[in-house]
Amino acid sequence: MIIDILPSNCDEPVTALAFDYGTQRIGVAFGQSISATAKAVAVLKAKDGIPDWNQIQSLIDEWKPGLFVVGLPYNLDGTESELLLRAIRFAYRLNGRFNLPSFGMDERLSSKAAIEKIVTATHGAKKKTTIDDIAAQIILENWFSEFNAKNQN
Numbered sequence: 001m002i003i004d005i006l007p008s009n010c011d012e013p014v015t016a017l018a019f020d021y022g023t024q025r026i027g028v029a030f031g032q033s034i035s036a037t038a039k040a041v042a043v044l045k046a047k048d049g050i051p052d053w054n055q056i057q058s059l060i061d062e063w064k065p066g067l068f069v070v071g072l073p074y075n076l077d078g079t080e081s082e083l084l085l086r087a088i089r090f091a092y093r094l095n096g097r098f099n100l101p102s103f104g105m106d107e108r109l110s111s112k113a114a115i116e117k118i119v120t121a122t123h124g125a126k127k128k129t130t131i132d133d134i135a136a137q138i139i140l141e142n143w144f145s146e147f148n149a150k151n152q153n
Contacts, residue, residue, distance in 0.1 A: 011151070017059060018069040018140035019094075020107065020132050021087040023049040027132030030063045035114045040133035049086050053097060060098055068094045071139040098130035105143040107135070117140030 013034045018028035026046050031038030042059060044051050070091040073083045091102040 017065040020135040027136035029136035038140035
């Protein structure tokens with residue numbers, strides 16, 4: 001279940017799969033807390049927000065995460081977006097199906113940051129197919145920054 005934005009009192013390094021949830025595509029990234037870095041690993045097709053759960057199982061088998069981070073799509077003003085409850089439901093389903101804790105991370109502006117990152121890396125040519133997984137990477141790197149800051153105190 002989504003316990004909190006961050007786990008409490010965690011002294012061990014963690015690995016995570018992060019998801020940029022959408023109704024047509026779900027971006028996925030993997031990372032670890034020691035370096036607070038993440039890598040975009042996949043874009044999964046979804047049918048009305050429902051992924052192929054076997055594809056997610058394959059990613060879990062390959063990357064062996066200790067937890068999940070799901071981007072929470074709030075509106076820019078901080079209010080709940082239309083997609084927020086569906087993203088939370090997706091996080092609960094991840095937890096229920098795979099028995100790993102799921103945490104949420106505010107994803108405001110992650111897609112915009114992903115577009116900027118892609119444009120910079122490709123010198124102006126946008127690649128729409130990679131925006132979702134790059135957004136998941138940014139969500140996870142932001143989560144690791146908060147996780148590491150909390151655990152240094």
